[in-house]
Amino acid sequence: MTPTMTQRDLLILLEPGFTDPKRPGEVFVCPDGAPIEGLLASDPERNARLDIRRVPFERPRKAAVEALSEAHQNLPVLVLGDEYPAPADVKSLGEKRFVTDTRRILALLAERHGFPKVHD
Numbered sequence: 001m002t003p004t005m006t007q008r009d010l011l012i013l014l015e016p017g018f019t020d021p022k023r024p025g026e027v028f029v030c031p032d033g034a035p036i037e038g039l040l041a042s043d044p045e046r047n048a049r050l051d052i053r054r055v056p057f058e059r060p061r062k063a064a065v066e067a068l069s070e071a072h073q074n075l076p077v078l079v080l081g082d083e084y085p086a087p088a089d090v091k092s093l094g095e096k097r098f099v100t101d102t103r104r105i106l107a108l109l110a111e112r113h114g115f116p117k118v119h120d
């Protein structure tokens with residue numbers, strides 16, 4: 001009997017400080033990823049509870065393509081592993097469950113990994 005491997009949650013973000021060829025000489029952060037980066041920075045020890053990949057701005061974004069598909073490269077994205085049940089409100093692609101809404105990602109990081117909650 002082969003033991004089953006537990007798949008951890010995977011968070012894919014744009015690398016902070018990226019450049020855009022359409023806007024030479026400027027450096028950017030992702031407006032949707034910045035709050036998530038702030039949450040990750042608030043409790044670095046909890047980062048080890050999930051897989052985090054930061055990818056370049058340019059497409060194709062290999063980590064997103066491998067995790068989901070060529071058509072699903074918008075970031076940030078939280079691809080849910082099987083350590084915890086998937087909430088009913090997540091998107092699905094075959095067997096994969098994922099979330100692209102920043103506020104929902106922040107909430108799930110709190111619920112699933114113990115990060116501080118966002119005050120409403």
